Amino acid sequence: xxxxxxxxxxxxxxxxxxxxxxxxxxxxxxxxxxxxxxxxxxxxxxxxxxxxxxxxxxxxxxxxxxxxxxxxxxxxxxxxxxxxxxxxxxxxxxxxxxxxxxxxxxxxxxxxxxxxxx
Amino acid sequence: xxxxxxxxxxxxxxxxxxxxxxxxxxxxxxxxxxxxxxxxxxxxxxxxxxxxxxxxxxxxxxxxxxxxxxxxxxxxxxxxxxxxxxxxxxxxxxxxxxxxxxxxxxxxxxxxxxxxxx
DNA sequence: GCCTATAGTGTCAAAAAGGATACTGTCAGA
DNA sequence: TCTGACAGTATCCTTTTTGACACTATAGGC
Numbered sequence: 001x002x003x004x005x006x007x008x009x010x011x012x013x014x015x016x017x018x019x020x021x022x023x024x025x026x027x028x029x030x031x032x033x034x035x036x037x038x039x040x041x042x043x044x045x046x047x048x049x050x051x052x053x054x055x056x057x058x059x060x061x062x063x064x065x066x067x068x069x070x071x072x073x074x075x076x077x078x079x080x081x082x083x084x085x086x087x088x089x090x091x092x093x094x095x096x097x098x099x100x101x102x103x104x105x106x107x108x109x110x111x112x113x114x115x116x117x118x
Numbered sequence: 119x120x121x122x123x124x125x126x127x128x129x130x131x132x133x134x135x136x137x138x139x140x141x142x143x144x145x146x147x148x149x150x151x152x153x154x155x156x157x158x159x160x161x162x163x164x165x166x167x168x169x170x171x172x173x174x175x176x177x178x179x180x181x182x183x184x185x186x187x188x189x190x191x192x193x194x195x196x197x198x199x200x201x202x203x204x205x206x207x208x209x210x211x212x213x214x215x216x217x218x219x220x221x222x223x224x225x226x227x228x229x230x231x232x233x234x235x236x
Numbered sequence: 237g238c239c240t241a242t243a244g245t246g247t248c249a250a251a252a253a254g255g256a257t258a259c260t261g262t263c264a265g266a
Numbered sequence: 267t268c269t270g271a272c273a274g275t276a277t278c279c280t281t282t283t284t285g286a287c288a289c290t291a292t293a294g295g296c
Contacts, residue, residue, distance in 0.1 A: 020148075
């Protein structure tokens with residue numbers, strides 16, 4: 001039951017674009033999805049991969065992605081807790097977007113201060 | 119001379135993704151770029167196409183896109199003023215991203231309240 | 237003479253996003 | 267016994283983004 005976090009779309013042309021960006025905007029979501037492309041991953045592992053994100057933000061973003069039906073959250077009843085995050089089918093269908101972003105970013109690193117090391 | 123609006127990229131993997139989204143995030147930029155794919159367009163025509171954007175926001179977003187080297191701004195010395203906006207080569211190279219967003223958005227309109235009319 | 241369109245700018249305020257820090261409970265290892 | 271890892275919460279605060287509204291100058295049409 002996806003809640004209507006995304007309203008106000010009366011759908012001019014270009015609305016589809018707006019709808020899609022609304023799911024991956026913010027500083028972190030696209031990066032999170034990118035790392036999830038490699039397969040299921042635990043909360044703290046993801047946190048280390050993303051780098052620079054606080055626990056609070058990571059939790060927030062993951063919850064929103066889950067609410068939008070893009071990722072799955074699986075809790076293991078273990079005692080050092082374990083939670084795996086993975087892409088749903090819908091999330092996986094975003095991969096053309098994510099990869100396009102990555103390719104463009106790599107090809108245009110010169111726009112930014114530092115260059116990709118290797 | 120592109121200014122360093124985009125700093126802090128010490129480049130973990132996934133940084134390319136972060137860099138790319140930083141250029142098209144916000145509620146409007148991707149939509150603006152999408153409409154620019156159809157060719158040069160005047161300020162107010164763009165405003166009408168985007169729909170719901172204020173003058174101030176449109177101006178802001180266009181200036182940022184220009185600063186990032188994604189669009190050109192051509193001023194005609196006429197007296198009802200005329201300014202055309204168009205994609206630069208670099209902006210045009212974003213089209214895979216924009217089209218991927220559009221395609222995904224159209225394919226997943228069911229996530230959002232209303233459906234694309236036709 | 238008045239209204240409209242053009243492409244903006246300036247100011248103020250509200251809302252959203254993001255960040256810092258401290259806290260939870262349990263178990264394994266030193 | 268003390269510490270760290272795990273996956274978070276809760277609270278507070280700052281920064282950024284977005285929106286509302288008013289204002290500019292000039293030319294053409296009525």
